[in-house]
Amino acid sequence: xxxxxxxxxxxxxxxxxxxxxxxxxxxxxxxxxxxxxxxxxxxxxxxxxxxxxxxxxxxxxxxxxxxxxxxxxxxxxxxxxxxxxxxxxxxxxxxxxxxxxxxxxxxxxxxxxxxxxxxxxxxxxxxxxxxxxxxxxxxxxxxxxxxxxxxxxxxxxxxxxxxxxxxxxxxxxxxxxxxxxxxxxxxxxxxxxxxxxxxxxxxxxxxxxxxxxxxxxxxxxxxxxxxxxxxxxxxxxxxxxxxxxxxxxxxxxxxxxxxxxxxxxxxxxxxxxxxxxxxxxxxxxxxxxxxxxxxxxxxxxxxxxxxxxxxxxxxxxxxxxxxxxxxxxxxxxxxxxxxxxxxxxxxxxxxxxxxxxxxxxxxxxxxxxxxxxxxxxxxxxxxxxxxxxxxxxxxxxxxxxxxxxxxxxxxxxxxxxxxxxxxxxxxxx
Ligand code: DGY
Numbered sequence: 001x002x003x004x005x006x007x008x009x010x011x012x013x014x015x016x017x018x019x020x021x022x023x024x025x026x027x028x029x030x031x032x033x034x035x036x037x038x039x040x041x042x043x044x045x046x047x048x049x050x051x052x053x054x055x056x057x058x059x060x061x062x063x064x065x066x067x068x069x070x071x072x073x074x075x076x077x078x079x080x081x082x083x084x085x086x087x088x089x090x091x092x093x094x095x096x097x098x099x100x101x102x103x104x105x106x107x108x109x110x111x112x113x114x115x116x117x118x119x120x121x122x123x124x125x126x127x128x129x130x131x132x133x134x135x136x137x138x139x140x141x142x143x144x145x146x147x148x149x150x151x152x153x154x155x156x157x158x159x160x161x162x163x164x165x166x167x168x169x170x171x172x173x174x175x176x177x178x179x180x181x182x183x184x185x186x187x188x189x190x191x192x193x194x195x196x197x198x199x200x201x202x203x204x205x206x207x208x209x210x211x212x213x214x215x216x217x218x219x220x221x222x223x224x225x226x227x228x229x230x231x232x233x234x235x236x237x238x239x240x241x242x243x244x245x246x247x248x249x250x251x252x253x254x255x256x257x258x259x260x261x262x263x264x265x266x267x268x269x270x271x272x273x274x275x276x277x278x279x280x281x282x283x284x285x286x287x288x289x290x291x292x293x294x295x296x297x298x299x300x301x302x303x304x305x306x307x308x309x310x311x312x313x314x315x316x317x318x319x320x321x322x323x324x325x326x327x328x329x330x331x332x333x334x335x336x337x338x339x340x341x342x343x344x345x346x347x348x349x350x351x352x353x354x355x356x357x358x359x360x361x362x363x364x365x366x367x368x369x370x371x372x373x374x375x376x377x378x379x380x381x382x383x384x385x386x387x388x389x390x391x392x393x394x395x396x397x398x399x400x401x402x403x404x405x406x407x408x409x410x411x412x413x414x415x416x417x418x419x420x421x422x423x424x425x426x427x428x429x
Contacts, residue, residue, distance in 0.1 A: 003422050006387060010413035010421070013392055014044050017410045018052075022059040022076070026394065026406035029191040031079040035060060035072045035103035036162050037411050039110045040358045044414025046114055053114055054126045057107060061133045063096040067220055068140030070107070070133070071098035072159060083187040084207065090214045100210065100218045101160040104239040105141060108134050112246035115253070128254050134247055135259055141240060142266065144220040151273015153237045154290055156227040157209050158202075161235055163337065165198045165351040167344035168287040168296040169231060175292065176228045178204045180211035196348055196404045205229075232288040234277050235302030238309035239362075241270040245310055274311055283319035298342040299323055301335045301359045308366030317370055324375055331398035333382045335360055340398065347397045348404050354395040357383050357415040364419075383420040387412065 001009070017023045022033040023041045030037070038060050046053035063074040075086040075097040086097040093100070111130055115123045145153040155161045158169040181204060188197050198206075209229050216222040224230070244266050251260040277285040279295055284303040287296040304324065306316050323339075330340040337351050337359070338344060346352040360379045368376035386396040386403075392412040393403025 001388070001391075003384075003388075006416060007421055007423050010044065010392060010416045011048060013408045013413040014041060014410060014417075016408070019076070021052075021055045022074070023056060023410050025411065026409045028081055029188060029394075029406040031082050033060065033063075033074040033076060035070060036106050036358075039106045040361075040411040041414045042110050043113065043418040044410070044416075046117060047417040050114070050118065050123070054123070057111060057114075057130060058126070060107070061130060063094055063098055064133050064137065065093035065098075067093060067144075068136035069093065069102050069144075069220065070105070070137045072101055072103035072162075073099040075099075081187055081191070083185065084210065088184075088207070089210060091218050093218055099159075100213055101155070101157050102137075102141070103160060104162045104236050105137060105243050106239055108138070108243040108247040108250065109239075112250050115250065124254065127250055131247075131250060131254060131256065131259070134250075135262075138240070138244065138247065138263075138266065140220070144224045145236070146273075147221075147224045148290075149269075150276060151269040151271070152232045152276055152288070153240055154224075154230045154232045155236055156213065156223055156229055158206065158229070161233045163233075163235055163300070163302065163351045165202065165349065166300055167298055167338055167342065167352055168233075168300060169229075170344065171294065171296075172229055172231045172289045172291065173202060173205045176205040176208050178208050180215070181207040192405055197350055228291070230290045232277065232290060233302070234274075234285040234287060235300070235305065237270070237274065237277065238285075238302060238305035238311075241267065241274065241309040241311075242305075242366075244270065270309075271311070274306070274309070283315075284323060285316075298344065299339040301337045301356070301363065304335060304363040305359075305366060307370040307372075308362050310369075312366075312370040317372070321372065321375065328378070333386055333396065333398045333401055334379055335363055335382075336398040337395075347399045348402065350395075350405065353398060354404060355382070355386060355398050356395050357387070357412045357420065361415045361419050380420055383415065384422065387416050387420060392416065 024031050025034050025037040038056050042053040042056040064070050089099050091100045111127050115127045158164045212228055213223050244263055248263040279286045284299045336353050338353050360383045364376040364379040386401050389401035390403030392409050394405030394409045396403055
């Protein structure tokens with residue numbers, strides 16, 4: 001298929017997965033609105049329909065909880081093809097049935113991108129309408145995912161990281177006692193090859209964490225205090241630090257001086273906090289289990305998001321460039337979700353090695369902003385090559401380019417349109 005045909009297919013995937021204002025990640029496997037999927041999808045829509053891009057974000061914020069949280073899944077209608085559905089989550093925090101935790105907060109960054117891309121200035125009103133919701137969500141993160149006020153954010157469930165099956169969660173997940181779960185039937189393995197999905201013992205624990213949080217009615221302070229899983233995630237932390245910089249830009253543009261000064265305080269705290277995640281021997285930021293106090297021992301693709309978060313000091317950038325080149329010598333396509341030299345690496349299992357297009361996009365953006373255009377371009381070229389080889393898969397093998405997980409996947413299509421497609425590069429040039 002030519003690149004122009006791929007552009008057309010990508011637009012068709014977005015419009016086919018459109019449910020009337022919000023987009024599902026893929027049919028069958030993920031039939032609802034997912035938080036960060038939707039936000040990346042907005043970038044894809046923005047390449048051909050600005051209004052529809054804004055609608056995606058507005059519909060996501062329609063599900064915001066009273067406490068400020070924007071949930072990871074909005075269950076706008078029942079779909080028996082997905083498990084665990086709304087009755088298993090048992091939440092009551094917002095106007096739309098939803099899951100009980102959040103997902104990486106990329107929204108402020110994309111709102112800023114949409115505003116910056118609109119030369120007419122008409123988007124500013126829509127951004128202004130979203131600003132209070134964004135502020136409330138960011139405050140929620142700081143209150144309930146950083147209860148010790150350290151400037152780093154934890155996740156209370158592997159799914160809150162958006163990188164569900166990462167080896168970083170293994171030890172913390174093993175420590176979760178399997179209890180209070182009913183017999184259940186998974187649906188994910190009926191849509192895709194079980195060899196690409198998490199194991200049953202992981203699912204037992206995913207459900208046990210949900211049961212524990214249900215037991216405290218998803219009260220956010222109580223969840224932060226007692227949830228059996230509470231792991232600081234460099235991915236969410238870096239996405240959030242970056243999002244705060246973009247939120248600050250928006251607040252300033254909108255003349256919101258109080259909000260702007262509040263956000264400046266958050267940024268200063270997070271810049272200092274990120275140091276907690278630095279692993280001296282590995283020379284990268286890694287996860288930290290707050291319940292056991294242990295750092296993890298592997299480099300994930302989120303370690304490469306430090307420059308995206310604006311952490312571009314010489315030590316961090318130099319160490320990441322060295323890891324980048326080392327990993328490039330081990331796999332054909334960058335960036336594997338986990339270090340290919342780590343014992344837990346698996347090239348085709350969910351988040352244990354495969355490449356995701358939207359992670360490449362964020363890493364490349366950070367590297368380009370830090371002045372490393374060559375490595376940023378390598379990521380773009382690899383992402384384009386993966387799509388040309390295997391189409392719009394959910395994720396790809398870093399070794400063979402085989403596409404895996406769900407097909408006709410919305411965020412892969414969106415990232416192709418907004419960044420990886422050569423037609424986009426030509427337009428932008
Ligand atoms: C799933 O069901 O695997 C989802 O990734 C949860 O977000």
